[in-house]
Amino acid sequence: MHNSQVSAETWSIAELATEYAVTLRTIRFYEDRGLLTPERRGTARVYHPRDKVRLGLILRGKRLGFSLDEIAKIVDMYDAEPGEEGQLVYLLDQITHRRAELEQRRRDIEETLADLSEVETRCRADLSALRWERPPGS
Amino acid sequence: MHNSQVSAETWSIAELATEYAVTLRTIRFYEDRGLLTPERRGTARVYHPRDKVRLGLILRGKRLGFSLDEIAKIVDMYDAEPGEEGQLVYLLDQITHRRAELEQRRRDIEETLADLSEVETRCRADLSALRWERPPGS
DNA sequence: CTTTACGTTTACGTAAGCGTCAAGCACGAA
């Protein structure tokens, strides 16, 4: 073990890939789209904590069904420099917008979960009905 | 008004399209993928309440970021015939699966909303800081 | 030196989810 001092400060592409269960291709693709900007050590990519966090955010965004373009905007909000007033106002506006979207999604999820429970109830009823007419052990 | 009696029992493709704010193309595409099966009156499509409900479910599924294939499975669960035991067991399994997915998504949403609140707080702080150093009316 | 592991770029392939014509039927009004 030759890097016990600064260990876990940076990662290779393969390390990130296995940790987040994505392919190398995927990670490179995200870089291509400007979502990740790893350091280069020679030709190889070196990922810093910032990149790792961003990858996590990207994947969470994907689970939420956002497109990479949308994710780019969201993720860039996180490490935006204070900037000028107009920029800040724009950011706050974006936040309001995203929040509304997410709350709609949450409602959709609640509804769908409720529907699933209904289907499940019906399903269990059908099942026990089946087992009545054809008693256990047939 | 010549159809005041059985009105709202069936709909044309255009009616559904405007009501749900999608294009005709989209609706036909969903039919092509087996998600909708409208009646045919001559050459025209006639949509019954069942189709309308399904379209609503499809669009909700889309908002949740499911693919049409996944949506097909989900939606088909809703109006599955009682069927045999194996089928019912399969269905219950699917329900468990979907529920897990949705709950993951809900967690993702909660986290993202929390993050957004953080960014917002930081943003508002930066903003008021700016307005302090450069007092109102500059 | 050769193998092995790990990485690189370039580039074509593909499935999903429609948009966008083009060309034509059906039907009521003028």
Place this chain on the structure above:
DNA sequence: TTCGTGCTTGACGCTTACGTAAACGTAAAG
């Protein structure tokens, strides 16, 4: 009959988000 309106079926195009080779570089280990 002709027009307009609404609907129909192809069929091609496009973007997104990668998969999948192909062909090559680099560096440590045997």
